[in-house]
Every structure is written in C-alpha cells, then in structure tokens.
Amino acid sequence: MAKADTGGNTGLRKGRFAPYGLLSPGIIWLLLFFLVPVAMLAKASLSTKPSRFAEPVFSWDFSNYSTALSQYSDEFVRSFVYAGIATVLAILIGYPLAYWIATSGGRWKNFLIGLVVVPFFTSYLIRTIAWTSILQDDGPVVALYRLLPWVGADGRILATPMAVVGGLTYNFLSFMILPIYVSLEKIDFRLTDAAADLGSPPFRAFRKVIFPLSLPGVFAGSLLVFIPAAGDYLNARYLGSPQTSMIGTVVQNKFLVQFDYPQAAALSLVLMVIITALVLIYSKFLGTEGLAV
Amino acid sequence: MAKRVTRRDFITRTGLAVGGLAIAPSILAACGGSDSSSSAGGGEGGGDLAFDNWTLYIDKPYDDLYGAGGTLDEFQKSTGTKIAYTENYNDNNEYFAKIQPLLSKGEPIGPTIIAPTFWMAGRLLGLDWLDKLPLDKIPNAKNLITNLQKPPSDPTGEFSLPWQSGMAGIAYNQSVTGRELRSVADLWDPAFKGKIGMLTEMRDTIGLIAMSEGIDLAKPEFDRFQPAFAKLDEQVKNGQIRQFTGNDYVDDLEQGNYAACIGWSGDVVQLSKSNPNIKFVVPESGGTLWFDTMVLPKGASQEKIDAAAKWMNYVYDPVNAARITETVQYISPVQGVQDELRKRGADASALADSQLLFPDATTLANLQTWGTLDEAQEQLFDEEFARISGA
Numbered sequence: 001m002a003k004a005d006t007g008g009n010t011g012l013r014k015g016r017f018a019p020y021g022l023l024s025p026g027i028i029w030l031l032l033f034f035l036v037p038v039a040m041l042a043k044a045s046l047s048t049k050p051s052r053f054a055e056p057v058f059s060w061d062f063s064n065y066s067t068a069l070s071q072y073s074d075e076f077v078r079s080f081v082y083a084g085i086a087t088v089l090a091i092l093i094g095y096p097l098a099y100w101i102a103t104s105g106g107r108w109k110n111f112l113i114g115l116v117v118v119p120f121f122t123s124y125l126i127r128t129i130a131w132t133s134i135l136q137d138d139g140p141v142v143a144l145y146r147l148l149p150w151v152g153a154d155g156r157i158l159a160t161p162m163a164v165v166g167g168l169t170y171n172f173l174s175f176m177i178l179p180i181y182v183s184l185e186k187i188d189f190r191l192t193d194a195a196a197d198l199g200s201p202p203f204r205a206f207r208k209v210i211f212p213l214s215l216p217g218v219f220a221g222s223l224l225v226f227i228p229a230a231g232d233y234l235n236a237r238y239l240g241s242p243q244t245s246m247i248g249t250v251v252q253n254k255f256l257v258q259f260d261y262p263q264a265a266a267l268s269l270v271l272m273v274i275i276t277a278l279v280l281i282y283s284k285f286l287g288t289e290g291l292a293v
Numbered sequence: 294m295a296k297r298v299t300r301r302d303f304i305t306r307t308g309l310a311v312g313g314l315a316i317a318p319s320i321l322a323a324c325g326g327s328d329s330s331s332s333a334g335g336g337e338g339g340g341d342l343a344f345d346n347w348t349l350y351i352d353k354p355y356d357d358l359y360g361a362g363g364t365l366d367e368f369q370k371s372t373g374t375k376i377a378y379t380e381n382y383n384d385n386n387e388y389f390a391k392i393q394p395l396l397s398k399g400e401p402i403g404p405t406i407i408a409p410t411f412w413m414a415g416r417l418l419g420l421d422w423l424d425k426l427p428l429d430k431i432p433n434a435k436n437l438i439t440n441l442q443k444p445p446s447d448p449t450g451e452f453s454l455p456w457q458s459g460m461a462g463i464a465y466n467q468s469v470t471g472r473e474l475r476s477v478a479d480l481w482d483p484a485f486k487g488k489i490g491m492l493t494e495m496r497d498t499i500g501l502i503a504m505s506e507g508i509d510l511a512k513p514e515f516d517r518f519q520p521a522f523a524k525l526d527e528q529v530k531n532g533q534i535r536q537f538t539g540n541d542y543v544d545d546l547e548q549g550n551y552a553a554c555i556g557w558s559g560d561v562v563q564l565s566k567s568n569p570n571i572k573f574v575v576p577e578s579g580g581t582l583w584f585d586t587m588v589l590p591k592g593a594s595q596e597k598i599d600a601a602a603k604w605m606n607y608v609y610d611p612v613n614a615a616r617i618t619e620t621v622q623y624i625s626p627v628q629g630v631q632d633e634l635r636k637r638g639a640d641a642s643a644l645a646d647s648q649l650l651f652p653d654a655t656t657l658a659n660l661q662t663w664g665t666l667d668e669a670q671e672q673l674f675d676e677e678f679a680r681i682s683g684a
Contacts, residue, residue, distance in 0.1 A: 052668045053393065053420060129541075137488075138549035156487065158550060159535045241536055242529045242683030253684035257386045258675050259393070 038272075045265035056262050064266035072250055072267065076274070079246040082161070082236075083229035086168035087176075090225045091218060093169070094176035098217075102184035116177050128167055128238050132158060135239075159241035167235035175224035183217025184210075219286050227275055247271055340375035342600035345404035347585065348380040350457065352620035364616055368607050374600050379404070384539065385413040385494075392590065396422040401592030405601045412496060414453040414586040415446035415665050423452045424589040430602035433609035441584060441626045445511075445665055454605055455626035457559075457617075458584035460649070460660055461497035462575040464542070464556030466568075469549050476577045477505035480553055481528060489528070490545055490554030491537045495678040496663050497581050498537075498555055499525065504579040510661045515673040526681045537682040546571060558649045559623040573649060575659055582660035584626065615641070624650055 045064055047056035069076075101112045119127060135141055135157045146155045157163050187210060195205035233248030240246075247267060254264035354360030358378055359369075365378055382388055388409070392402045396417075409417060417423050428434060434442075434454060441458065443450035465474045469488065474480070480489050491498045500510055503521035528534045538545065543560055545551040547568060561573035589601060607613055611629030618625040619634065619641050634645040648656050666674060 052672050053397070053416075055397065132544065132550075133548065136548035136550055154487075156550075159487065242534065242681070243532075245683035249684050253679050256390045257684070258672070258679060259390065 038269075041265045041269055044261050045269050047262045047265075049260075049262065052259060061262065064262045065270065067263065068266045068270050072247065075245055075247045075250050076270070078244065079230045079248070079271075080274070080278070082165050082168060082244075082246060083226050083232075085165050086172065086229045087222050087226045089165070089169045090173050090176040091222065094173055094221065095180055095214075095218070098177045098180040098184055102181055102187075103189065113178070113181060116174050116181075119174065124171060125234060128171065128234050131163070131167055131170070132238055135163060158239060159244075161240070161244050163239040164235050164244045164246075167239045168229045168232060171232075171235065172225040172229055175228075176221035179220040179224065180214060180217040183214045183220075187213050215286060219283065222282065223279060227279075230275055231271060340377035340600075342374065342405040342597050342604060343377040343379065343403065344406040344408075344587075344601075344604065345379045345381050346408045346456070347382045350380070350408070350585075350621055351378070352616055364608070364613060367613070367616075368604065372603050372607065374603050376600075376604060382408050385410050389413060389416070396420070396590060396592075399591070402590050405589060405593045405597045406587050406604070407590060408456050408585050408587060410583055410585050411444060411446040411453070411455075412663060412665070414588050416671075417588060417590070418447060418452050419668070422591055424591050424593065424598060425451050426454065426589060426605070427598060427602045430599065431606045431609070433606045436609050436611060436614075436627050436629060438626055438628055444584075444662070447586075453586040453588045454609075456585045456587050457621060458582065458624040458626055460558045460575060460580045460582050460624070460652070461492070461494075461501060461555055462558065462573055462580035463501075463553055464546055464561045464571065464573050465553035466546050466549060466551065466571050468570040469552040473572075474553055474574060477501055481533060483533075485552040486531075486533050487535050488550070488552035489534050490542050490551040491525070491534055491682070492542065492555045493537045493539050493682065495674060496583070497557075499674070499678060500581040500661070500663060501555055501576060501579075504581075504661060505576065507578075510581070511664045513664050513666055513670065513674070515670055515677075518674070522677050522681065529681055529683070537684075559621060562622045562647065562649050575656060577659075579659050579661055582657075582662045584624075618650065619644065622650060624652065 043058055044056055046058060046060050046062065048059045048061045049056050097116075101109060101116075105112050122130075133139070137156050137158065142155070142157055145151055145157060146153055148155075157166075189210075191209050191213075192202070192205045195209055196202070200208070230246075231248050231251075233246060233252050236244050236246045236249050251264050251267050251271075254260045254267065351358070351365070352363050354363040354366075357363075359365050365376060369375055388407070392407075395402045397420075414423075428451065431454070437455065441455045444453075444455075447453040463474055463477070463480065467473070470485065499518065499521050502524050503510065503518055506520045506524060508517055508521060525534075535551065536545070540557075540560070542551065542554050542556055543564060546554060546556070547564065556573065558573055561571060564571045565573070587601075587605060589598060593601070608617065609627050611627055611633050614625050614627035615630045615633035615637065618630050619637065622644065631645045631651050634641045644650055652660070
C-alpha cells in the first residue's frame with residue numbers, strides 16, 4: 001500500500017497517513033483494553049500486600065511466580081490436557097459437520113449454520129448448568145450409561161473429568177464449526193473432480209487437496225476452542241469435582257475469595273505465556289501462511 | 294443452484310447477527326425504564342434509603358417486592374419513607390470484592406444498608422468501614438433475642454443489627470440414603486462414596502467437621518483446627534466428597550446427586566414441603582448458628598441513616614417480623630414472632646412449632662457460633678480450605 005506515494009504528488013503524500021488514521025481505532029482499542037490491562041496485571045503480579053485487605057505495593061516480588069508454578073502445577077497440567085482433548089474432540093465432531101453443511105447443505109446452508117449458532121441464544125452459564133440436570137445421577141442418561149459393561153451400578157458422569165471435558169467440548173464446539181465451514185465454503189469442489197479424473201480415489205483427494213485447503217479454518221477453530229477452554233472455570237465448577245479443578249478455578253478463588261491479587265495476577269500471566277507458546281508451536285507445526293501469527 | 298455465500302458475506306452477516314444478539318439485551322434493558330433493581334453501587338437514587346439484601350429474604354406478595362400488603366409496601370405507607378430494596382447480595386466474599394475498592398478509598402458504595410453475615414460484618418467493622426447505628430432511633434431493638442444483641446462480631450452492639458438467623462447442619466435425601474442420618478460420621482459412610490456435598494462457606498463446612506472432632510468454635514485458632522482440615526482433606530482425596538457448592542446444593546440434593554450434604558435450615562424447610570424425603574438434622578456433635586446482619590457502610594448522609602433507622606425499627610416490631618418469617622422460614626431475631634405466627638393461624642401457626650425456626654433450649658445448646666478470626670488467622674483458614682476444596 002505504501003508503494004503508491006513515491007511519485008512526489010502532494011495529494012498522495014497527504015494520503016500517506018490515511019492508513020494510520022484508519023488503523024487508529026483498532027490501535028487505541030488494543031492499547032486501552034489489551035496492553036494497559038496486561039501492564040497492570042504484570043505490575044500486580046510483582047507486588048506484595050502489606051496485609052490482607054491492603055492495596056498491593058509494587059516490589060519486584062518474583063516469589064508469586066515461583067509459587068504459581070510450584071503449587072499449582074497440577075491445575076495447569078489439567079487445564080491444558082482438558083482443553084487439548086476438548087479441542088481434538090471439537091475437530092472430530094465439528095469438521096464432518098461443517099464439511100457436510102458446506103458440500104450437501106444446498107439451499108439450507110444458511111439455515112443449518114444458523115442452527116449451529118442457536119445455542120448462543122441461551123447464556124453460557126445456563127447451558128452449563130442445564131447439563132447438571134441432564135446428567136443427574138437419577139436421570140435416564142446415567143441409567144443408560146450404567147448398562148455399559150465396564151460401568152458399575154453406581155457409575156456417574158457428573159463430577160468426573162469426562163463431564164468437564166464434555167462440557168468444554170460442547171460449549172466451544174460452535175467456535176470450531178464456523179471457521180472450518182468458512183474455509184471449506186470457499187474451496188472450489190471441482191478440484192475433487194479433477195483429482196478423480198487424474199485417478200485419485202475420493203478419500204485420497206480429500207486428504208491431499210481439500211483438507212490442506214481447509215487447514216486455516218481448523219487452525220483458527222483450534223485457537224478459538226483451546227484458548228478459552230484452558231482458562232475456563234465454569235465447567236470445572238459445575239460439572240467437575242475437587243479433583244478436576246482447573247487453573248481458572250484457582251484464579252477465580254484467589255481474586256474473589258482470598259483477595260490475593262498478586263498471586264492471581266501471576267497465575268493469569270503464566271497462563272497467558274504458556275498459551276502463547278503453545279499457539280506459536282502449533283502454528284509452526286500446521287504451517288498456515290495465510291494467518292499471520 | 295443455490296447462491297454461494299462468499300466469505301465476506303458470511304462474516305458480515307454472522308457479525309451482524311452476533312452483534313445484534315449482544316446488543317439486544319442492553320437495548321431491552323434500556324427500554325425497561327424504571328426497574329428498581331440495580332447493581333451494587335447503583336442502589337442510590339430512588340428512595341430515602343436503599344437496602345441491598347440476599348435473595349428470597351423478604352416476603353413478596355404477588356411475586357412483587359413492593360406488592361400490596363407486603364413488608365416493603367406497608368413500611369412505605371406507615372412511615373412515608375421510600376425504600377429501594379435490591380437483592381444483589383449473593384455471596385459474602387464476592388460482595389466484599391465489589392465494595393472493597395470503594396470503601397478502602399473512603400467512597401460511598403450506594404446502598405445505605407447491606408446484609409453481610411456476622412463474620413463479614415465483623416471484618417467490615419475491623420476495617421473501620423461502618424457507620425454507627427443511631428440506636429436511640431431504633432427503640433424496637435429491645436425486642437431482639439438477648440444473645441444477638443451484643444454478639445462477638447460486634448461487641449458493643451453499636452454497628453450491626455441482625456436480619457435473620459439460621460443453622461447449618463446435615464441435609465439428606467432419605468430416598469438415596471435409605472436411612473436416617475444423625476452425625477457427621479454418617480457422612481463418611483463408604484456406602485455414600487461420591488455422593489456427599491460440602492458448602493463453599495468455609496465456616497459452616499469446617500465448623501461442623503471441627504465440632505465432630507471435639508473442637509469448639511468460640512476461639513478459633515488455625516493450629517487447633519488441623520484435625521478438621523485433615524479429615525476434610527482425607528474425604529476429598531478418597532472420593533467420598535463429590536463437590537463443594539454454594540446454595541445450589543439444593544438441586545443436587547433433589548436430583549439424587551447427593552445422598553447428604555451440609556446445608557442451611559431454611560432452605561431445607563422449604564424443600565421438604567415438596568419433597569418429604571429431604572430432611573434436615575443438627576448433628577449430635579453440633580451445628581453452627583449464624584446470622585446475617587444489617588450494617589451501614591460509611592459514606593451515607595444523615596438523612597439516609599435516619600431513614601435506615603426507621604426501617605430497622607419497623608422490622609423489629611414482632612408483627613412485621615412475623616410477616617417476614619412466614620415467608621423466609623429462618624430463625625427470626627425478634628422475640629414475640631412465635632406468638633404472632635400462632636395468632637395468624639393455619640400454615641403460619643404450624644411454623645411456630647418448628648424446631649428449625651424456634652429452636653428450644655436443648656437444640657440451642659447444640660449449636661455454636663464462630664468466634665472472630667483476625668485477619669491473619671482468617672487468611673490461614675481460607676487458604677487451607679481453598680487448597681483442599683480444589684480452588
């Protein structure tokens with residue numbers, strides 16, 4: 001875009017700043033609502049509190065970080081394992097669905113995509129709590145579940161890791177389906193015909209042609225599922241047990257019950273750093289040049 | 294052939310739809326106009342005083358807070374004082390987190406009266422964030438039950454007055470347990486593995502367990518409570534305890550997810566009406582007795598404080614107190630409510646005979662109230678409790 005104003009034309013030169021002008025709302029937004037809060041979080045994470053209810057005082061106190069890592073490593077590991085499983089499950093469930101809508105949806109496409117969004121009409125909290133009714137120990141779902149050969153008569157779904165991962169998958173599934181659908185939707189499916197003409201069996205055509213073309217969607221979807229899932233605490237709170245608590249649970253408790261802002265801030269920053277690292281590794285691995293990460 | 298939706302169209306439309314969804318509630322809310330409820334800190338405006346209380350804690354005729362014949366309506370009619378009543382007090386710690394930044398800077402929070410549980414009232418008093426009550430303008434305070442007049446959380450009795458009182462004990466679903474429960478030890482019966490619930494309210498959970506270990510609650514010190522924490526830790530680790538919850542334990546109990554749990558008397562009284570299998574018992578080793586208070590956070594004008602005094606005086610009249618008790622079914626702090634309920638007859642007089650609303654001397658002797666925890670001690674208790682409960 002900057003190539004045009006090498007001509008020395010004053011009119012064009014004036015326009016040199018236009019892109020920045022256009023960008024400014026976004027930049028101001030980022031500054032105000034991302035960089036400033038992160039800086040405040042970083043400051044809080046290096047503070048100490050003289051007494052429990054006093055304001056934290058900045059003191060280069062790195063012990064918050066060592067405690068965060070040593071004391072809550074279980075919760076961190078659990079958060080990433082649960083979020084990872086939920087992401088994989090969301091791909092396994094969401095990809096075929098998006099594929100089917102994109103290829104066979106016909107004139108119902110918009111309607112079907114609308115249906116994917118329908119759960120958002122109800123609040124996230126209500127949807128999560130609804131599962132506690134569906135999966136209640138006396139309910140029909142658990143009665144069926146108990147018929148499985150490896151489940152005992154006192155088997156249960158709620159208050160298990162399975163329920164937490166299930167809740168995460170359910171709650172964030174739409175964020176996987178939509179981007180995958182968008183990337184599949186723009187693919188010219190005559191490519192599969194071309195592949196068939198050249199002697200490729202359908203699955204091979206999918207694997208070699210369609211799937212790689214849809215990777216940006218899978219990548220975007222994975223981020224949209226993994227990042228919020230790793231920091232989530234509602235699913236662990238309502239569907240889990242004390243043994244399934246995630247890092248979000250700890251942060252929530254540190255902020256709202258114990259007023260340990262420095263420790264909570266340190267935990268949040270560690271979470272951010274780990275997520276960023278994982279995302280960078282993932283983007284390298286998937287090699288999606290379309291997305292500037 | 295169906296029209297292809299381009300990527301741009303799709304994003305625009307989805308964006309519009311999602312944006313619309315996001316904005317709709319606020320537009321609707323804006324159209325709602327003079328809704329009297331508002332968030333904490335916004336309770337000012339409106340009446341001569343504002344009271345921010347817990348939910349389901351006052352009578353609501355016709356499901357309307359200000360319905361004709363209700364306490365709020367009668368109060369406004371008989372005193373000419375306007376009250377803005379809100380129900381945003383949901384959790385002691387959460388509420389504290391909301392008001393702490395304001396009160397620590399000496400700024401008013403909005404509501405004239407708030408309803409912290411006694412220990413939280415003690416904390417606010419210790420931080421010097423409460424105004425003195427104009428007791429000379431609340432003559433009916435003489436009607437209060439004696440042991441609630443100068444409680445340990447407010448030794449001079451000048452800063453807090455009780456709203457309602459209740460007990461924590463064992464709530465159980467007999468269709469799941471198949472037997473009656475009597476003690477905290479019954480909760481650790483291996484037959485109920487994974488079906489036992491605890492409250493996130495530290496004082497009730499640890500209090501009940503501590504009493505079962507023979508530890509008294511009057512002068513709590515962290516070291517002496519180690520056996521109680523150890524017991525809780527053991528029962529979490531071996532999977533006996535399924536979950537720690539707030540008031541939502543009520544659903545788990547009804548749905549059979551819990552065989553038994555620690556619960557609050559008033560809730561269980563209300564539940565057992567529709568489900569007689571749900572029972573409440575004060576364990577043999579003892580239950581906790583708690584009370585919620587009315588306090589004046591600093592920063593209200595003298596007019597508002599005077600209006601607040603009118604309200605407190607009003608609700609300590611046994612006739613008005615009985616009207617509230619009939620609905621909320623907790624222990625009233627006001628003497629004479631029992632007689633008033635008998636006078637009302639029918640359902641109300643049945644309540645007058647309930648041990649859970651009017652505990653007799655034997656029941657009361659089996660209940661303990663927590664002594665005050667100083668800041669450092671409370672932090673130790675909270676941290677250990679959070680660690681064990683997986684938070």
